[in-house]
Amino acid sequence: MVATKTQKADSRKRPLTDDRLREMLHTLKLCRYFDERMEALYRQGRLPGAIYSGRGQEGTHVGVTSALRADDSLFPTHRDLSAQLTKGLDLPRVMAQFWGRIDGYLRGRDGNSHIGDWQGNRTFAVISHLPIAYPVAVGAALAYKLAGDSRVAMAICGDGSTSNGRWHEAINTSAIHRLPVVWVVNNNQFAYSTPNTLEFTTPTIAERAVAYGIPGVRVDGGEVLEVYEAAREAVERARSGGGPTLIESVSLRWRGHAGHDPATYVPAEMLEDYMANHDPVKNFEEYLLAEGVVNKEDVAAIQQRVEAAFDEGYEYAQASPFPETGDVTKGQWVEDGYWEADPGRGGGTEAP
Amino acid sequence: MATAKVEAGAAGHGAEPRGKRTDAGEATYLIAVAEALWEEMERDEKVFMLGEDIGVYGGAFKVTEGFIERFGATRVMDTPIAEETIVGMAVGAAMEDLRPVAEFQYSDFMSSGFDEITTVLARYHYRTGVRLPVVLRAPSGGMVRASNFHSINPEPWFAYTGGIKIMCPAFPSDAKGLLKSAIRDDNPSIFLEHKWIYRRIKEVVSEDPDFLVPIGKAEVKRAGDDVTIVTYGAMVHKALEAADTLAAKGISVEVVDLRTVYPIDEETVLRSIEKTSRALVLYESYRFLGIGAEVAAVIAERAFQHLDAPVMRLAPPNIPVPFSPTLEDAFLPGVADIERAVDELSAW
Numbered sequence: 001m002v003a004t005k006t007q008k009a010d011s012r013k014r015p016l017t018d019d020r021l022r023e024m025l026h027t028l029k030l031c032r033y034f035d036e037r038m039e040a041l042y043r044q045g046r047l048p049g050a051i052y053s054g055r056g057q058e059g060t061h062v063g064v065t066s067a068l069r070a071d072d073s074l075f076p077t078h079r080d081l082s083a084q085l086t087k088g089l090d091l092p093r094v095m096a097q098f099w100g101r102i103d104g105y106l107r108g109r110d111g112n113s114h115i116g117d118w119q120g121n122r123t124f125a126v127i128s129h130l131p132i133a134y135p136v137a138v139g140a141a142l143a144y145k146l147a148g149d150s151r152v153a154m155a156i157c158g159d160g161s162t163s164n165g166r167w168h169e170a171i172n173t174s175a176i177h178r179l180p181v182v183w184v185v186n187n188n189q190f191a192y193s194t195p196n197t198l199e200f201t202t203p204t205i206a207e208r209a210v211a212y213g214i215p216g217v218r219v220d221g222g223e224v225l226e227v228y229e230a231a232r233e234a235v236e237r238a239r240s241g242g243g244p245t246l247i248e249s250v251s252l253r254w255r256g257h258a259g260h261d262p263a264t265y266v267p268a269e270m271l272e273d274y275m276a277n278h279d280p281v282k283n284f285e286e287y288l289l290a291e292g293v294v295n296k297e298d299v300a301a302i303q304q305r306v307e308a309a310f311d312e313g314y315e316y317a318q319a320s321p322f323p324e325t326g327d328v329t330k331g332q333w334v335e336d337g338y339w340e341a342d343p344g345r346g347g348g349t350e351a352p
Numbered sequence: 353m354a355t356a357k358v359e360a361g362a363a364g365h366g367a368e369p370r371g372k373r374t375d376a377g378e379a380t381y382l383i384a385v386a387e388a389l390w391e392e393m394e395r396d397e398k399v400f401m402l403g404e405d406i407g408v409y410g411g412a413f414k415v416t417e418g419f420i421e422r423f424g425a426t427r428v429m430d431t432p433i434a435e436e437t438i439v440g441m442a443v444g445a446a447m448e449d450l451r452p453v454a455e456f457q458y459s460d461f462m463s464s465g466f467d468e469i470t471t472v473l474a475r476y477h478y479r480t481g482v483r484l485p486v487v488l489r490a491p492s493g494g495m496v497r498a499s500n501f502h503s504i505n506p507e508p509w510f511a512y513t514g515g516i517k518i519m520c521p522a523f524p525s526d527a528k529g530l531l532k533s534a535i536r537d538d539n540p541s542i543f544l545e546h547k548w549i550y551r552r553i554k555e556v557v558s559e560d561p562d563f564l565v566p567i568g569k570a571e572v573k574r575a576g577d578d579v580t581i582v583t584y585g586a587m588v589h590k591a592l593e594a595a596d597t598l599a600a601k602g603i604s605v606e607v608v609d610l611r612t613v614y615p616i617d618e619e620t621v622l623r624s625i626e627k628t629s630r631a632l633v634l635y636e637s638y639r640f641l642g643i644g645a646e647v648a649a650v651i652a653e654r655a656f657q658h659l660d661a662p663v664m665r666l667a668p669p670n671i672p673v674p675f676s677p678t679l680e681d682a683f684l685p686g687v688a689d690i691e692r693a694v695d696e697l698s699a700w
Contacts, residue, residue: 073448109479118447118482125480129471135437136472139444139452146400146426146450153444166467169434173441176432332478332515334538339481 059280063227160191221251222278403455529565
């Protein structure tokens, strides 16, 4: 019988060096600030396309991804930009992607958080149909097992994805072959407007792991170290041949599904509770202050660094040219050579 | 080319498919496919296969019989019945530098993996530059009384998405050479094996381990002067049969076999139309928006000045493939239908 457990953060034990804890706070604050500023730009009509806020869920994203090595792979969703930033994506290139510029990771061929950097940071370029990357993660994990190396694949989806057949297919297949993969469900309690109660009947998602004969664990997404600990254990299990783990990290989606959605279906008191008591950024900052890992000045300096990085990224994105229209059909086939060559930079910076 | 009766199951376990040729060295289409897989598995250890019942059982049509004994269960991987995951796994493995060849038991079941094929596999390279050398193999087509869930021609579904090369060979040599090319290609491919041809058509096939047929090149299978039939897959054999009869009546038919249906070799088609000035487009995918609809459009657009007659199409209606032999025969273009169409074109 596979136990489902609930973990609680233990402030007496620090799982990481002080430097890494400070870096984690920096990442959390960067993700939060990025999310807030991008939404503001979207509302001002200064950002093309769509935005999918991950605010309130940074504890899940930063926590699970911090347990990965650089050569491990990550298969995220559109709401998991914070996970990709944690994995190592450069903020300026991320912002160039949002504005459809040639220096974005996908050269303007996909936008906003449909981002990925497989060649560099080993992140899958996000696809909207969820959880479409779950089966792909099985294949990457299979490759690691066949190669006999110690790499691990990690895939993230939301609670909504757990109702889809591929979620079952992928987890089941990975369990059969004991593949080195970590399945993360960011349970933010709403699939667009649909609450957990209309998505599944079990009290938790984590306990569904029992059906696959793999460990399942449920953690508080408001506590980044609690999430990290669960992910570290799961990654180690996968690396050492112990097979997959299902992690359910519970949070609340503070904003709508996308920028256009006011999310009035989320009960006001629920949102207030999560923002007051389960804010992963605030909670972690308070924890590090209490532990003496940072002081007020350090926190202010981190915030300053974050804001400067955003402004720098914004300027970089605006100065990056649009893709050349003559390249629109290139790159469907490998033999086009489009992705091997430097792209044309003559597209100008004037939006059509 | 010769036709033969349905053969019994393939030869001994673990034996090379080449040992299953006839004494005269001929290989059936099915054996030619198996030879291509075997040779590429031997050549490149990054090549591996996954699919339902392909291991111990040897595949629904026994194409991979004996492979698991030679290459082991990790390179001949039996999967659960989970088509989205079969395709997704192939994509993920290809992202990590392997060269997966996934088998569908029937091409009908590709619809169960549709999203991973059309949304991930087809679009990923254009979006990201990541190479996906994935081959999806599947038996397609009718004429074997297998009814509507085991007889479809899915190539238009996937041609429409772009980003995936699609092959529908008609002869054992083309099947072997194209499949080897597909496995070596860095782009995704769908390789459709017509199940009516599997054990009916055999010919002497090259034993050169580097025998390749280029993807995207059509071939004139019979030269003629009066009418061009542009076709592919099992319909090539129907066209050749009709051409024999028509020759006796004094009508010289040229048969162009597309071999690859996406992308289409427009130049070979157009060269033939310039010569004959009459075009019959014959195809087993549905008439409305099937592969031949595009071929007809290409001819109309690019060879208008050479035509002496309207471009004609012969293809099944967009209805489920019916079971009853009388209904299936009425549904599919037959040799008599082809002869009538050519007569009609010749009258212009």
